[in-house]
Amino acid sequence: METSLGSSTQTAGQEQTASQEPRREHRFICIGCPMGCELLVVTEVSEEGGPPSAVSGNACKIGERYGREEATNPTRVMTSSVRVLGGDMKMLSVKTARPIPKGKIWDCAEAMRGLSVNAPVKIGDIIIKNAASTGVDIIATRNIARGSA
Amino acid sequence: MREVSLAIVGGGPAGLSAAISARESGLGGTPPAGGIVIIERGRALGGILNQCIHNGFGLHIFKEELTGPEYAHRLVEACVRLGIEYKLNTMVTDLGTDTDGAKTLTLFSREGAERIRAKAVILAMGCRERPRGALRIPGSRCAGIYTAGLAQELVNMKGLMPGKTVVVLGSGDIGLIMARRMTLEGAEVKGVYELMPYSGGLKRNIAQCLNDYGIPLKLSHTVTRIEGQEFGRGESSDGCGRLRGVWTAAVDASGAPLYATEEFTACDTLLLSVGLIPENELSKRIGVRLSEVTGGPLVDDSLQTSVPGVFACGNVLHVHDLADNVTLEAYRAGESAARCIRGGAGAFGVTGGVRRIGLRAGRGVRYVVPNEIILPAGPKPSAGPDAEPGAEYTAYFRSDNVYRDVYIRVRLAPEGSCSDSEGAVIKSVSKRIVTPGEMETLKFSLETGKAATLEVRIEAKG
Numbered sequence: 001m002e003t004s005l006g007s008s009t010q011t012a013g014q015e016q017t018a019s020q021e022p023r024r025e026h027r028f029i030c031i032g033c034p035m036g037c038e039l040l041v042v043t044e045v046s047e048e049g050g051p052p053s054a055v056s057g058n059a060c061k062i063g064e065r066y067g068r069e070e071a072t073n074p075t076r077v078m079t080s081s082v083r084v085l086g087g088d089m090k091m092l093s094v095k096t097a098r099p100i101p102k103g104k105i106w107d108c109a110e111a112m113r114g115l116s117v118n119a120p121v122k123i124g125d126i127i128i129k130n131a132a133s134t135g136v137d138i139i140a141t142r143n144i145a146r147g148s149a
Numbered sequence: 150m151r152e153v154s155l156a157i158v159g160g161g162p163a164g165l166s167a168a169i170s171a172r173e174s175g176l177g178g179t180p181p182a183g184g185i186v187i188i189e190r191g192r193a194l195g196g197i198l199n200q201c202i203h204n205g206f207g208l209h210i211f212k213e214e215l216t217g218p219e220y221a222h223r224l225v226e227a228c229v230r231l232g233i234e235y236k237l238n239t240m241v242t243d244l245g246t247d248t249d250g251a252k253t254l255t256l257f258s259r260e261g262a263e264r265i266r267a268k269a270v271i272l273a274m275g276c277r278e279r280p281r282g283a284l285r286i287p288g289s290r291c292a293g294i295y296t297a298g299l300a301q302e303l304v305n306m307k308g309l310m311p312g313k314t315v316v317v318l319g320s321g322d323i324g325l326i327m328a329r330r331m332t333l334e335g336a337e338v339k340g341v342y343e344l345m346p347y348s349g350g351l352k353r354n355i356a357q358c359l360n361d362y363g364i365p366l367k368l369s370h371t372v373t374r375i376e377g378q379e380f381g382r383g384e385s386s387d388g389c390g391r392l393r394g395v396w397t398a399a400v401d402a403s404g405a406p407l408y409a410t411e412e413f414t415a416c417d418t419l420l421l422s423v424g425l426i427p428e429n430e431l432s433k434r435i436g437v438r439l440s441e442v443t444g445g446p447l448v449d450d451s452l453q454t455s456v457p458g459v460f461a462c463g464n465v466l467h468v469h470d471l472a473d474n475v476t477l478e479a480y481r482a483g484e485s486a487a488r489c490i491r492g493g494a495g496a497f498g499v500t501g502g503v504r505r506i507g508l509r510a511g512r513g514v515r516y517v518v519p520n521e522i523i524l525p526a527g528p529k530p531s532a533g534p535d536a537e538p539g540a541e542y543t544a545y546f547r548s549d550n551v552y553r554d555v556y557i558r559v560r561l562a563p564e565g566s567c568s569d570s571e572g573a574v575i576k577s578v579s580k581r582i583v584t585p586g587e588m589e590t591l592k593f594s595l596e597t598g599k600a601a602t603l604e605v606r607i608e609a610k611g
Contacts, residue, residue, distance in 0.1 A: 029360065031353040034587045059581065076357065077204045079216055080333065081305045091308045093202035093218045102361065109333045123222055141202065142218035 026071045032062035039063055041071040075099035078108050079141070082127065087119030088147030094127050095141050100134045107132035119146045153186050154490050156254050156267035158241050158431060160189030161196020163463020164273035165224035166476040170483030171271075172231045176490060186265070187228070187235040188256060194228070194235060195221030196275060197298070198472065200305045203326050205353070209473035220472055244270065244435040252435070252458060269458045269486045272432055272446065273479065276425040276464040278323075284423060291377025293392030297323040297422040304330055312418025316395050317341040318372045320348040320355075322470065324422020329358035331420075338362070339414050342370040342397050344404055347551050349424075349586050351470060373398045373406045375419065392417055425468045435459060442516040443467040449505070449521040450542055451485035452478070460486050467518050467545075470588055478545075506595070506603060508544060511560070513607030515585065517546040522595065522603070544591045544605050548583045555580055555607050559593045562602040575603065583607060 023044050030037040043053040055067035069075075077099050081091040100108060108131050117127060121144040128138040155171055157164045164187050171185055193199060198206070201217030208214055211223060228235065236258065243255035251266045278296035295303075295311050301323060303309045315336050317324045320343040328338045341359060346369045348355055359366050378390030394415040398406040427445040429437070437446045438455040445466040446454040453460050462482035463475045506522040522542055544559060557580055561572035576593035583589060591605065 029352060029356050031356045033582075034352055034584045035582050036352045036355075076361070077214065079202050079204055081202055081308070083308055089306070091306055093216060093305065095202075095204060095216055105333070105361075123219065141216045142199075142222060 024071075026067075028067060028070045030058060030063040030066050032060070032066055035059055037063050039067040039070075041067040043071050074102040076102050076105060078105050080109065080112050082112055083116035084121065084144050084149075085116055085118050086146055087121070087144040088149060089142075089144050090149040092117060092121055092127070092144055093141045094138050096131065096134070097137045097139045100131075100136050104132050104134050108134070108138065112138065119144050150253075151263070151265045152251075153184055153265060153267050155185045155269050155271065155486050156252065156265065157185065157187045157271045157273055158244075158254075159196065159273035159275055159463075159465070160187045160191070160194040160235055160237075161273065161275050161463065162198055162221070162224065162472045162475045163275065163465070163479040163482075164189070164196075164271070165194060165221075165228055166479035167271045167273055167460075167462055167483040167486070168233045169224065169227050169231060170480040171487045172233060172483075174484045174487035176487040185233050186267075187233060188239050188241050188254070189235060189237050190240040192238055194225045194237070200298070200302045201326075201472075202305050203330075206472050209471070210476050217472070224476075241431060244431045246435060246456070250458065268490045269460065270435075271479075271482050271486055272429075272437075272454070272459065272461040272465050273463050273482075274428045274431065274465045276427045276468055278421070279424040279426055281421060284318075284421070286372055286375055288375030288396075289377030289390070289392070291375070291390050291392045293377075293417050294375070294419045294421070297321065297327045297420045300327050300418075300420050301330070304334060310334055310336065311420075312336065312392075312416075314339060314416040315418045315420060316372070316397075316414055316416045317420045317422060318395075319343060319421060319423035320350045320366060320368075321422035321424065322350045322354050324420055325350045325354040325358040327420055327422070328364050329362060332362045332364065336418075338364050339416055340365040340367055342367045342372060344371045344400060345369070347584060347586070349422075351586065367397070369400050370397055371400055371404075371406060372396065372419070373408070373411055376413075392419060395419055425464065427465045427467065429465060432459075432461070432465070437461075440467075440516065440520070442510070443518075445518075447520045448518065449523050450519045451488075451523065452482040452519065453485060453489070458489060460489075467516065470586065474588065506601065508603045508605065509562070510546065511562075511604035511606035513548055513550070513552060513555075513583075514605050515547045515549040517544050517605045519544075524595070541592055541594045544593070546589050546591070546605050548585050548589065548607055550585065552583045552607050553581065554610055555583060556610060557583060557589060557591055558606050558608055559591060560604050560606060562604045572604070579610070 026041040028039045037058050039057045041055050053068050053071050055064045058064050079095040081093045084092045111132050121140045123143050125140045126137045131138045168185050198217035198221035204214050204216045206215045206220040239256050239258040241254050245253045247253050252270045254265050256263045278298050300311045315338045317328050320341050332338050372395045374396040376394050378393050396411050398411040446461045460482045462479040469475045504524045510517045556577050558577045559575040
């Protein structure tokens with residue numbers, strides 16, 4: 001089972017890592033349905049450069065797609081909360097506006113640590129632009145009015 | 150006394166969704182008379198969604214992936230747009246029936262006490278977390294033991310961290326979500342211990358909250374003892390110590406701990422994610438009959454309880470895995486309440502002229518909602534211009550275990566038979582897997598036939 005978010009996790013575009021390890025095996029539990037198929041995904045980098053991958057253990061197409069994505073470019077929407085100054089609530093809930101590479105979650109968490117924003121805040125407001133150089137903004141997921149919490 | 154058409158107790162996903170559908174079903178009138186009012190004890194609408202900052206809400210209802218606060222925002226905006234009245238910081242402390250059948254609600258707020266009358270009431274109070282006391286875990290009564298939802302409120306709403314090293318007991322979804330949340334906020338989560346041989350949480354949460362962060366999930370394990378610092382040696386000055394660790398052990402098939410496997414895990418925080426209990430104190434006040442299995446009201450297919458004019462939806466009825474399912478259920482309760490208030494032919498508040506068909510949980514099924522289906526009494530013409538196909542109904546249920554390669558079925562059960570009887574199959578669907586952690590639905594149609602009782606069952610193939 002792949003358990004690390006650290007640098008060993010491959011992300012899209014890291015051709016170098018891939019070419020150093022031409023064949024890799026990944027194990028995932030499919031999240032497509034309650035079956036929870038145990039997927040084995042083998043990624044290989046061909047001479048032409050593309051990383052074809054073979055998925056086994058899946059019971060349906062959802063598993064095949066999920067397995068391939070998890071092995072080649074796993075992404076997540078990251079959510080958190082940051083402090084608000086002068087608002088009617090103490091904390092502002094936030095999220096990445098789009099899914100980010102799984103390997104960047106900790107960098108985004110670090111970017112948010114100790115951050116505080118001033119009320120008022122509108123849902124969708126950009127809180128951090130281009131968080132951790134992902135090209136994805138971190139945005140507010142609720143309205144906060146001026147006031148005292 | 151002030152009069153409203155519909156009073157909704159609770160302004161979480163169920164109450165908001167019920168209000169929207171009641172209004173969209175044509176329940177009109179404007180405050181102060183004749184309208185819909187939502188009564189919420191918290192300081193904001195949205196209920197528990199406000200602290201569920203993770204994403205994964207709304208895929209069914211809004212066709213996009215939202216966080217809890219965003220999902221709440223959509224519902225609140227719709228209520229505001231529809232001009233639905235709501236009262237915040239207001240607690241309903243009593244619910245009763247007036248001599249003319251109207252419902253009376255006693256409200257308390259900063260302004261004082263008030264009583265209102267309503268033609269119909271929708272119960273949407275949600276549920277509470279099962280606390281430590283309900284588990285009877287022996288050991289110290291030290292600080293550092295939280296329900297997962299309380300920890301969620303502390304971290305996400307108040308910006309406070311409950312502790313630094315964490316053990317989670319129970320693999321309910323909130324526990325899994327909090328294992329990830331506390332890890333990202335810098336805590337070390339040592340493991341999630343689950344008594345059952347399967348997780349109570351969604352597969353997606355096992356993968357994205359535990360596996361992504363290398364947090365072990367120990368199935369068929371439990372916490373056997375809680376060890377706190379001795380009195381007077383704790384961190385706090387009042388002589389009550391902090392948690393210093395828990396003992397865990399594997400359990401046998403009956404759930405009894407195997408003490409030879411007991412081990413100590415040092416931690417300063419124990420999170421409990423061991424189930425939710427529908428909050429029905431008010432339902433009891435008005436005499437609503439409750440299910441012994443779910444703890445929620447017994448309802449018919451319009452989601453009306455045993456008290457005419459009182460409806461229930463959301464987690465107060467039975468615990469849901471997905472907020473989207475709460476909204477769908479609440480839409481139905483809102484429509485039914487509107488129909489009941491309008492009255493006239495076919496009103497569900499009318500008890501005469503209908504036939505009640507029981508729907509019960511059979512083999513492999515822990516519970517089923519609804520408990521009754523109401524059919525018009527007279528047989529419909531089976532041919533000619535007034536002929537109608539059988540109306541469609543949906544059974545919502547949970548299995549009592551994990552079953553693979555089975556049929557989920559609705560069968561006729563002849564009156565007075567025991568639950569092992571083999572009545573005719575009304576509907577049968579093949580399933581690769583059925584697990585208690587994910588609610589099942591089974592749609593079936595029923596004509597005004599001879600059935601007295603129906604049964605939902607899980608049956609092996611072959």
